[in-house]
Amino acid sequence: MKLAILISLLAFHATAWAQTTLKVDVRMIEVQAAVYDDKGRAVTNLAAADFRIVEDGSNQQIGVFEPASSGMTIAVLVDTTGSMVVDLPHVKNAVSRLLSVLSPEHSVGMFTFASHLTQLSPFTTDRKATLSAVLRMKAGGTTALFDSLAQLARGTSSINGKKAILLLTDGDDTSSLLTLEASVRSIQHIGIPVYSMLYGRALEDPTLYERLKKISQSTGGVPFKVREPSEVSRVFERIAQDLEHIYLLGYYSSNTASSQWRAVEVSLPSRPKLKLRAKEGYWP
């Protein structure tokens, strides 16, 4: 949530007694957190008081808390470059099944990318509309993965609440204007978790996998390797389970440094044995 608040401070200047208006642009920082016990089972009964957020070494006060059960916004982003022609039916079927298992309160948007990002259907809880869009997917073109991720991050920046990008790609970037770093920066600015699923040629490039793994981990998402097209459905099911148990924590940062990377650490001081996954920081 980008909450632009104009705080007018009447500051008394010691020498001139001049009245000055300072405009401070403050936005709410959102952190999504998934919590698991030692057996990998989702923990869904935590309260705001259980969490602690530290940004650049300073404790932050949690102002917004949404429990794991609340609905979220999910962007499904599918690579539809030319190399996907053969596997696309698998993917369509897998996404169709994903739609049928997601909680009805989740809002889903359907996106594809080849040379650029295309929105096939807007964010909606109307599964029929989304399914219709899934069936319209066509393969062809080059891969502009980094541009598409940056555009999608921008496109979702104004959406409030919990959200995630589910990325499915089979290839390295061949035509983006943006570098990987520029793309990552855009995603980290928005702070949206990216669940990346790589398969096919994408698995042959260890650098690409490491980069996407970094994107996922730094944003609080999870990277997956998919060896066979038929595995897509199974991975989607795992992601769907994960998405059902995510907390949203929000705070107004006390950090005033201008444009530096801000490291965020989320912990559960009273439940130290639980495992927690959240983004590692953000660009202001």
Next chain:
Amino acid sequence: MKKLLALLLAGLVLPSGIFAVGHAQQPAPGPALEYLLKKIEVLQNENRDFELRDAIREAVGMAPQDERVLRGFAYVSDIFGDHAAEAYERWATALEQAGASAPAVREALARGFIVALRDGESASAGRISERLTRLRDTRFDPISATASIEKKASQTVVPGGRHALGQILGLNPDLPSGRFALEYALAILRVGTIPSRDRDVFRKSLRLYFSTVKALHTFGTREANGGVEIPLDLRSEAGVVVASKVLGLLGWQIRQSPNNFLIELSPDEDASIRQSFTSAFGIDELAMKMELEEKQTFTLKLHDDREALIFDDAFWIALLKQQGSTSSFFEAVLQNHKLPQLYVAFAGMNEETRRTLVILLGREDLLGSTRELALYGSSIIIDAGRVVVPGGPEAAAAWSSLTKEGPDHPGPFVRNLLRKDGGKLFAYYHAIATLPQRNQRFFTGTAHRLGSFYRAFPFEDQVSIDHNAFVRRDDPFVRLARDLPFNEDGSIRFPGGARIWAIDRSNAPAKDDEVLLTMLGRTYSHGVIRISPVENFLAVAHIESHRREPLDDRTALTLSQLYPKYRAIFPYFAAMPALKGDAIDAFWRAAEQLEKFEGVALNTALGEFHSLVQLTIIFNQLGLLSDDDAAELFTSTCLRISAIQRPEEIGAAAFEGLERILEKSGRRLNESADEFFLHAVAGELGSADFRETTIQRLREVLRLQSIGSMDPLLAVYRAASALMNGDAVSWKEVEENVARLTEIEEEPGDNLSNTLRSSVIAGDPQEVSAIVASLKRQLSARKPSKDVARTAARLIEELNPLLQTTLVGWVYAYYFSPDDLAIASDRYLVRRHSFHDDVTEDYWPASRVAQYPGAMGGSYLAGGFAELAAAAGMIGKTNVQARDSIELNNYVTTTSAQLAAVRSVPWRRVTDLGMHSVALKLRLARELVVLAAFDPILLRELSDATTGLIGAHRRFELVDALTHRDFDAALRLLSPGDLYFLADALGSVPEYKKLNSPVRTAFETSESEAFGQHQYFGGFHRRTLACAHPHLVRLAPFEEYENQQLLEPLAERLSEILLALAEAADRDGIPAQALARLADPAIRRYSLRMAGYGPRDWMTAIDMMRSVDLKALSPALERN
């Protein structure tokens, strides 16, 4: 008919003063209306069309029934093309109600009828036609306005329908009738005849499509309308079997469990191809899935269409060896690539030519000549038993000497044309036939000349013909023949004189033909490429065409000599029409000096040079610098750079150059350089809001790219200069300005390599600060140091990288948008710019978007700024908003050229009147096209005027459509550029002189006042014209570019879209300064609509230009 036309042309006019004569008694107007009417009369007398429109609209609000007001309303609606027919209907009604005479009513309606046809308002045309009939006006009888005269043509069945087959092939199913079969044949030819993966997939998809349609037909019941219905029902075992088979044909499958069915996409190999058929047939896949899963009946519906065909199915099937395998044209042409070649050839011929060829050649010879016929067949015209040769009847003897037969004997003439020299003569004949008429007359002037140039003709298409490829090469002969510059007396205009272009430059006068022939016969090496002297000649001739004075021989020769190495920056020379020989010499010396730099310093120096030159050109185009001033500044910049002794001195040269440019451009003493630049670009036209928005957008680009302010740089530079001269400075000011210097800061995630870091973060404000501190110490010592001058020079050196970044940033801010994704999200984009090519050691490469190799991805800009608008077009295709971005591999080359055209326009100079004048010219051309349908003389003049302007097939279609009164079909065939130049061509014909129309009067009045403005609405012609500023030039017809090897020339031909946008803006009352904002998003919307069609489908491209809707984009104005 002639009498009718005279009435039509002479009678459909309004009096010059629209309120001069009332047709009938009017009720007494109120004082407010009376005042307004007087004001309107003044406005009309003074040709103030925009204010007139506003005033008349106001008057219509006050007196909606007043005959005089409605007369005025009809007039402004007519000249602005805004629902003019309805306005004339209202006026005619008011006339009737006011008791006007029948002839007066009829004249109003007749004018309404013509503008209805002109503006594509067929419903109005129909209504008016009925009213005219009721009034016993027989001018348009027996012709109905709404129903064109039925054409008799062969037809064939399109299996699955136009929409389905069109969608599979990416063809526009809504193209004019008769075009579908041609586009289908072209699509087959474009994938090539040589086996390749793309070709195999294409052919497999088509075969699968036809077999699927056939198979589906066996499951359904044929309906009376030619369609077939297939009910699917899973409630019985037999139903499941049928449904499984039908769904399998569509790439779907049924997964069955004890209690239910799951309808899923099949993962089989062909499934994804078959799945595309489902949506192509218009089947609702989701409904099919859900209804079948819910065990309801779902009915598939397919239908076939009928489509016009040259000859008939039987003719095409008879050309196949195995004739039993197919029953339709569409399948037949898929079996033998010679058939689509022949279809394309026939499409470019008239009926007599086709039939003559079929009789003349017979099946075997016809099939043996299809490669040549497909490429050049459109140039054969047989009319009334004789061949119409290029150059006209006067050229008959010349062609007879080459073909050894006269055009009066079509059979032998055409046979020899086809066979001589393996197709070379046919290619040559076509090359001459597609030239403008004046150029045709030159080459066919004598038999000797025609023969000499034939021998020099390179016949570069031979490779394509040998490999059976439907690709033509852009050879130097064709470029020379088309772009040949002429003097008024018809002789060739050689820049600097013919002698310098001759190989033997002795004093003996060179003959024009010999000079050209020698150029055509030679090539020379430059690095690894070979260049024809023709390229040098045309490049220099092109520069000369921009100038008021011809080039002198020394300058022309120097330019020619510079061409091979510096050709990428020739657009600079074209953009500065007052450059003299000394400027070219100065450039050459500066270039030599710059090439001595190395590494980061080389990039910095080249960046500064290009920025200074480009800023000079920008300020010149914005009207801040005269042509002479621009030339003088260019010369002085070059001289200053050429005079530097050490590379470190480039900074001082650049600062001096910038200060001179700003001063000459009108920057006042002590005025902020940054503010001056911003306001110079924003200009003074349009509302304050538009100007402020422009400034905000410029600032945003500078902010996103972390471009520092120019003011502190100049202030510190001036202080350093003063210190070097021993003058005093205010240290407080210097330190304040040093504190304002900024450089981008690297962040942990940036992952910059050491090499990249040293080039993108070259400035060091801390070091500047340290040098200033050192200077201060040196000067504050009791005995001032002798090193002050040296330290001050070092200060300027240290400022230099910061200066380069800001200079380059300014140029980027001019061409790019904050909505370009690369600008918004890659904060290093400006700093990554590589002005030279390390690998090829090319110091002067062309502007381009380069890609980083490897998994890091990303792009950067390379090359100089001479063609930066082209790169801006490429970058601009990807917007921060995904919905406004353009698919890379489809229509993107055209979109880039169109965006480049928009971004190269100096918008602050574009006036509403200029835009109005262009729009009037297009309306005038449309009006003439419509009138030609009623006037055989005008129709003949139209046919002549379109020679060389549009392709042969389009000319036949145009004349045919007008003969059959199919106005919509006729107007769809002409692009805005075609209309613009058609108006020029028809402007001198006798019938035009009889035309008395409000649009003609308004256009001719506007033309002189809008002198020079029309250029701004031309396209971007880097490759077709070697220019990077807007140009409105008559290029070759689209047909000449459609099968060229490279897409770029066709894309540039389509960059004339600004003409269409100008007309739409003028019609909708959108000011020119608003169009500056709307043009970019309008092109994006247009390109997205084109995304489903092939990049060479120019016919759909020009058709869609007609329906550009700027009003729908008005929210973009608020955003921008």
